[in-house]
Amino acid sequence: MSQARQTNIINLRAIRVACQECSLNTLCLPLGMDQAELNRLDDIIERKSPVNRGDHLFQIGDDFHAVYAVRSGSLKSYATTENGHEQIIGFHFPGELIGLDAIAEGVHPLATRALETTSVCAIPYDQLDSLSGELPGLRSQLLRLMSREISHDEQNMIILGQKSADERLATFLIGLSNRFALRGFSSTEFNLSMSRGDIGNYLGLALETVSRLFTRFQQDGLIRVERKFIEILEYDQLYALAGGEHSDHS
Amino acid sequence: MSQARQTNIINLRAIRVACQECSLNTLCLPLGMDQAELNRLDDIIERKSPVNRGDHLFQIGDDFHAVYAVRSGSLKSYATTENGHEQIIGFHFPGELIGLDAIAEGVHPLATRALETTSVCAIPYDQLDSLSGELPGLRSQLLRLMSREISHDEQNMIILGQKSADERLATFLIGLSNRFALRGFSSTEFNLSMSRGDIGNYLGLALETVSRLFTRFQQDGLIRVERKFIEILEYDQLYALAGGEHSDHS
DNA sequence: CGATGACTTGACTGCTGTCAACGTGCGTGG
DNA sequence: CCACGCACGTTGACAGCAGTCAAGTCATCG
DSSP, X not given: OTTTTTSOSSHHHHTOOOXXXXXXXXTSXXXXXXXXXXXXXXXXXXXXXXXXXXXXXXXXXXXXXXXXXXXXXXEEEEEEOTTSOEEEEEEEOTTOEEOGGGTTTSBOSXXXXXXXXXXXXXXXXXXXXXXXXXXXXXXXXXXXXXXXXXXXXXXXXXXXXXXXXXXXXXXXXXXXXXXXXXTTSOSSEEEOOSOHHHHHHHHTOOHHHHHXXXXXXXXXXXXXXXXXEEEESOHHHHHHHHHTOOOSOO | OOOOOOOOSTHHHHTOOOGGGOTTTTTSTTTTOOHHHHHHHHHHOEEOOOBOTTXXXXXXXXXXXXXXXXXXXXXXXXXXXXXXXXXXXXXXXXXXXXXXXXXXXXXXXXXXXXXXXXXXXXXXXHHHHHXXXXXXXXXXXXXXXXXXXXXXXXHHHHHHHHOOHHHHHHHHHHHHHHHHHXXXXXXXXXXXXXXXXXXXXXXXXXXXXXXXHHHHHHHTTSEEEETTEEEESOHHHHHHHHHTOOOSOO
């Protein structure tokens, strides 16, 4: 019977990749869990078929029943004000968990949509909650991930609260570079999956400002930019700029 | 607010107030726990003696070993940039948990200091973690509180990302009003425990701008302000302003 | 090949920060 | 009790960063 192991019957089956074989398990929920625990977790995770660019994972106000782990691709989360304007709250890359902000009220306070073809794992929350009661490793990692989310948001408040436009963009690029490096991609060359408008919206800047800064950073030799493609030429200088040397006059 | 210096030596004994007798237990960790669970939680909580205005609960980089629940008073959390400038990330009022952002790295990413005489409960994290494995009610509430923290931070990103100065201050006042109301205080009359500079820092505005807006709001009849004392006269108008009607021109 | 959307660049405006002076309340010490 | 110092807050003048409006360029796709 169990010869179906290797000779996969249909492609749909290929979607199922156990957590222990997932290259992201050191970033994601599995971190710190042993073999037996991993199997329990594997059982409740639903591997979804890929979502296309522009598709929503969920809308604002949708009932919350699962958190999502990104396996590949990227997404953005955003709120909308009454006048219909959209404010982007964050971008999501492989290994990151989405929807943790919905636990409190049982409803998603933000919408999330894919920036490109993207695949995710869905983890039903009621099962995650009860399973985290049984598995200390899972519980600790879940708390760590939520805690990290909180401190990331706090970092973003610093960016928005007191940094100038060029400091914001530099911080954004450094942040992307670091996130890609963690996932084994190049930290100096990457493609932006979001538009200039998205970046500006996220950073609290007009898209024209973002565009101007990209060209200025390029003129200054900090980066090379070619539409969506970014190459970081002077990481250290960019990092210093992001760090927030407010000139000196204080 | 600062009725400071009420040095009651005898009250030191009265510091021990069981969670079930605490007026904040519907906001704090105890929510959703039964009698037996509450007793378990009570056993691990340390009631600390009051901290004075300006005292630190912890500094940036301090080892993390406990989260703190505010019982009375208020505090601010802040980061410091390399040039020594301080960025306030949040204010804390009774019933709120402090330090959840430190779980991820085991070190406090922010410092927290009292704005007035303040008393807190300390909850050792290792015990909280293991206890939350045994008590489903505690685990759920802890996750809810962390989730709420995340969505609050996201709301703040919206404020900082796209609101104008007057919208920010209006949002701040409405937020305070709602928080006080939840705690059984007046939602229309209260004292600010933080300075104009703190408010401006938090909202990403110069303190002069905050001062000017207070006087303008008063001229417009929205509020009455007298040093630290605030009376909200037109809640609805203030709310509408906070909501973010970007004039109309869009 | 034209349409569409994304991006770039320029000109101008205005909100808000900066600098500066002054007012106000409070605690300390004579 | 009063004088003083100091921190905090208010108000004004000015300037600059970044937003808005607008025109034009570029890439992609049907």
